[in-house]
Amino acid sequence: MYRYDEFDSQLVNERVEQFRRQVDRRLAGELSEDQFKPLRLMNGLYLQLHAYMLRINIPYGSLSSHQLRTLAHVARTYDRGYGHFTTRQNIQYNWIQLQQVPDALADLAAAEMHGIQSSGNCIRNVTADQYAGVAADELTDPRIYCEIIRQWSTLHPEFSFLPRKFKIAVTAAPTDRAAVQVHDIGLRMHRNAAGDPGFEVIVGGGQGRTPFIGKIIRDWLAPSDLLSYLEAILRVYNQDGRRDNLYKSRIKILVHQIGAEEFSRRVDAEWQAIRDSALQLPQAEIERIRRYFAGPEFAELADEPDLLRQQADADPQFAAWLKANKADHKMPGYAIANISLKSLNAPPGDMTARQMDAVADLADQYSFGEIRVNHRQNLVLPSVPQRDLNALYQRLAEQQLATANIGHTSDIVACPGLDYCSLANARSIPIAQEIHQRFENMDRLHDIGEVTINISGCMNACGHHHVGNIGILGVDKRGEEYYQFTLGGSSGTDAALGERTGRGFPAAETAPAVERVLRTYLDIRAADERFLDTYRRVGMAPFKEALYGAA
């Protein structure tokens, strides 16, 4: 993993001490809230419905066990004993006290974490494929480029006051697990005709109230040109992006309004001027960063299909967990183990300090001390020997962390909604829990198979409802919570925006409506079809009928 160098440490520590003095002045009444608000937001501190909320970056979703223990420590010492993992591979604390924030930030800084650029109109945490470095299908470790982008974008003087926030995601695998098509910039590494690795550059994807799938503005970009090209994109956006209307100021609106071709022309014009500048990435620098991500020294192991089959035959619950939560590792004898943070009784993405400590211990014991956070609010132990999977599963089960539902109906992504968020119009978490309850039965869950459900409590779409196979958007209708459905969305390789079904449902009718959609799918699916495949084959009509009755 990347370790802070002296510049990183100095920067973060100095910022903590600066913020400490700013908090002191605020508490002493020397700064008004209007004066203080931009300062706290620059350190990831929001004010939500119940209290302050602190958002901490987890760069490209990678954590060491030591860092996860630090997150547990912060939850226990400064909050109410839990944290919430978000759809951007970050963590949020919901009950942090202003007077304690500087101490919390100092503890986090000691473990190389901070909330700088986790808010505001700047380049936010760069996200990546959660299987980076261990995926059987990847070309290279995308975190190398995420880290390069992180260093370039950290306190970048030119891009600290963009028209709006800016999110970049990177993948280097043919299967997109990083949702690169719905980010401001998505980078997908692939090989060109000559066999050289480079980036497909996708711009202007996004969700919110005006969702778009991003447009490809360059098929292949040499890694050495990465920063100059990104800088050119950001310059065009910074110059030409709208600033008159909060809802029209993301890059997606600019790309949509002037068209991808014109946008790409402006980027190229800018790029020609800076491409051979100091922004050129020398191969030696790429290799230097690559060494940080060299990965652990894997043992020479053999795949264990017989052992796993035996263990699965002996324990149907373990069999279900293996089927849903295990993914292929690049090394023989190893597996990727997904840890679902979608249990029946906790809000999606929430994790107690005790669970964090337990997972940190399990990471040390079974996965070289490494943990990943994904954009579906789950965790990953990236490198577990296959022969240890059963033991790991047992230990996870003791912590209520062994739900066998990754990619299935109850693996629901949900924003905090009106239970926590001051922007929300409706609650998300209770809807997620009610759907989860209905699909608790494992046989049924696994019979339905792969389906993604995403719930947002307002148009800002933090629950990514536009790209859920089943998307649910909470709205306020004359003081009552209503939930609108979209179908057919995807954030994966086959990214698509969901299509509105029609009128919304009151809260009590929402989970039953999800059930009707899935029953319809079970009735009409062809062999091996996922929900999304069936939807794409038959379209909206049968689902609409299931939801609203025959027309």
Add this chain to the structure above:
Amino acid sequence: MPKIVIANTLADGFVAFLRTDGTWSRDIVEGALATTDAEAEALLAEATQAAHENRVLDPYLIEVAANAAGNLRPIEYREYIRAFGPSVAIPA
């Protein structure tokens, strides 16, 4: 409709209600109740002064009504959640 002032206290950020003596309580039942527009205006003026003095953040009036047990409860769901916390169990 009777009204109460809701805000967040500065140092910890937690939700608080203005008492009749000008101090702030975590508990809505201790909140000063305004039953006329003039009383509501006076309460809000006092709370706005507290915000100017950097004791609380973002004070405003919310409508309340007594429930069957005679306890005051916010009318709007959002304010109800602010007064009583998330509607879902907190992970423990």
